[in-house]
Amino acid sequence: MAEAGVSMDSIREKVVEAEERIRKAAGLEELKAIATEYLGKNGALTSLLRTVGSLPPEERPKFGQAVNEAKRSLEVLVAARETELLEVERRRAEERERVDLTMPGRAFRTGIAHPITQTEDRIKAAMIGLGFEFFEGPELEEMKYNFEALNYPPDHPAMDDQDTFYIDDHRLMRTQCTAIQGRVFEAKKPPLRVFTVGRCFRNETVDRTHGHTFHQVDAFMVDRGVNMAHLKGTLKAFATAMFGEGTQVRFRPDYFPFVEPGVDYSISCPFCSGNGCAVCKSSGWIELGGAGLIHPNILRSYGIDTEEWTGWAFGLGVERIPMMQYQIDDLRLFYENDYRFLEQFRA
Ligand SMILES: [Zn+2]
Structure with a gap:
């Protein structure tokens, strides 16, 4: 039981840590890297599933379920943060391309006859x-x-x-x-x-x-x-x-x-x-x-x-x-x- 408790705690620890980092991700590249770090094939949460064999058989389904739930909740959080970041980038692009009609015109440097x-x-x-x-x-x-x-x-x-x-x-x-x-x-x-x-x-x-x-x-x-x-x-x-x-x-x-x-x-x-x-x-x-x-x-x-x-x-x-x-x-x-x-x- 003690072992299972530590393991359940380790899921929560990883989730809290990942949530924090996802919320602070400043760009899409960084977000993608964080997602891979926790949810990828060799990610921190996926790796926890491999420790399931060390638990008493009756603890195993509950632990597996908890890991999967944690993964799903993080996936939802990643998707939400991705939407936010895309919106930020869209606004920045819009700002760059905005035409300021009050700016003075740029004069064309035309040639003159010699x-x-x-x-x-x-x-x-x-x-x-x-x-x-x-x-x-x-x-x-x-x-x-x-x-x-x-x-x-x-x-x-x-x-x-x-x-x-x-x-x-x-x-x-x-x-x-x-x-x-x-x-x-x-x-x-x-x-x-x-x-x-x-x-x-x-x-x-x-x-x-x-x-x-x-x-x-x-x-x-x-x-x-x-x-x-x-x-x-x-x-x-x-x-x-x-x-x-x-x-x-x-x-x-x-x-x-x-x-x-x-x-x-x-x-x-x-x-x-x-x-x-x-x-x-x-x-x-x-x-x-x-x-x-x-x-x-x-x-x-x-x-x-x-x-x-x-x-x-x-x-x-x-x-x-x-x-x-x-x-x-x-x-x-x-x-x-x-x-x-x-x-x-x-x-
Ligand atoms: Zn003269």
């Missing part, structure tokens, strides 16, 4: 506004369009391979956008008002003011009775569209193989209205590019009668414009794609 692209877009708008047609030529160009068609003598220093990226004996990366002229003369008949904006390439040592890749605008017009006054008038209208009302244009004689006469042209400084400042180096003028009347040799080589038709052409570097406008003194900034630099051109 400052060179923005400038090209303004140039296109200005030239199309002046009645010019956009024409695009290839960057990988035939030598004849880049030089011969533009009246370059065969020994001109610009053709030196120190300045030019030659691809093979008759192709190169175009060194100037003026290379579209020959292509346009082959494809179209005058009267013509054509412009292009695009990339050019020269074998230059890269520094603050030189790049091996840069952009140019090139425009030309061929019509009856076209002269330098038309060129100056068009440049003034273009400069006004780009830099504002009142911009003046000044010509100074210069030489380019494809124009006769040739000039370099400057605009009155838009930052000091010609009074002198750091951008124009106190001169009141900013040199922009080259221009002139299209050389009659070029027109004649494309079968255009120079008694009837004359033309002008002008070109300028695209990078010059934002460098001037934003007082950027290093050309390389445009090609490094540093977001901190580019972001400043967000409109």
Whole structure:
């Protein structure tokens, strides 16, 4: 009898201990481990059943029944605690996924057009506004369009391979956008008002003011009775569209193989209205590019009668414009794609 009493006590002890632990189980994993520890195949209560043989035969059914009842009551307790814990987890998940409609929105970091692209877009708008047609030529160009068609003598220093990226004996990366002229003369008949904006390439040592890749605008017009006054008038209208009302244009004689006469042209400084400042180096003028009347040799080589038709052409570097406008003194900034630099051109 004493032995049976101890055994019945041992059931109660295990039950009290298990109940306590089940109630305190903080998660489903822990609960499962506790259930296995007491109710599993080798669990504490199951093991008690194996001691039944040591009891007097008349005690055995009562003991077995007590163990089974203890197991059932613990199983009910485990199931109840499991339901509670599932509910806690569900609430936590709900809290995590809850959408707070009062939170401020997260801004999308959208891209912006590159400052060179923005400038090209303004140039296109200005030239199309002046009645010019956009024409695009290839960057990988035939030598004849880049030089011969533009009246370059065969020994001109610009053709030196120190300045030019030659691809093979008759192709190169175009060194100037003026290379579209020959292509346009082959494809179209005058009267013509054509412009292009695009990339050019020269074998230059890269520094603050030189790049091996840069952009140019090139425009030309061929019509009856076209002269330098038309060129100056068009440049003034273009400069006004780009830099504002009142911009003046000044010509100074210069030489380019494809124009006769040739000039370099400057605009009155838009930052000091010609009074002198750091951008124009106190001169009141900013040199922009080259221009002139299209050389009659070029027109004649494309079968255009120079008694009837004359033309002008002008070109300028695209990078010059934002460098001037934003007082950027290093050309390389445009090609490094540093977001901190580019972001400043967000409109
Ligand atoms: Zn100035």
